[in-house]
Amino acid sequence: MTEVEIEYCVPCGFLDRVALVTGDHGVLTVTVDGERVWDKSEDEFDPDLVLRRVRPHVG
Template sequence: MTTVEIEYCVPCGFLERAEAVQHALLSQFGEGIDELALVTGDHGIFEVRVDGEVVFEKSEDEFDVDRITRDVRAYVS
């Protein structure tokens, strides 16, 4: 069971980024992901977590949908 959460900052306008990652992951992995949730946040957050483990964090990584997709691949069975 693979669960993905994309937490994004609403006041920062990161919804489009979150939707881009969501679309890429669902297009790439389809049924390999059991749950994919967009989680609203604030204070500049943009994190992608798979089964509770952070695979992307905006303050540490440069935003790249393809890289995020590659990083998530390791968790999808």
Template sequence: MSTIEIEYCVPCGFLDRALTVEEAICRQFADQLERVSLVMGDHGVFVVRVDDEIVFDKADDDFDVDDIVRQVRSHVAAR
């Protein structure tokens, strides 16, 4: 079972993005996950981690929910 952490920037208003990603991940992988956590951050952060490994970082990639789900899938399936 994997754990997912979605760290998002509160001052930037990224909560809606975080909730959208959380919902998409839960719909796809609910039976394969131990926990999905939202972590409040700042300084423009938007990072998704699977078992403490970064699979998406807004600083490196464009925001695309489908792509984030694919990245999560590749890590969850490997477990």
């Protein structure tokens, strides 16, 4: 099985801002404050694109 790891900065307070939510049927989405900002089924997988879409929300 493939292992996925997410590294985040604890002193920056990201632990309280990140949640992993289980799903099925190959879903992979990124949602910020209820707004879906990236969806694997609609968007090219580009980590920089994901970050560009999330960054304005986290300031």
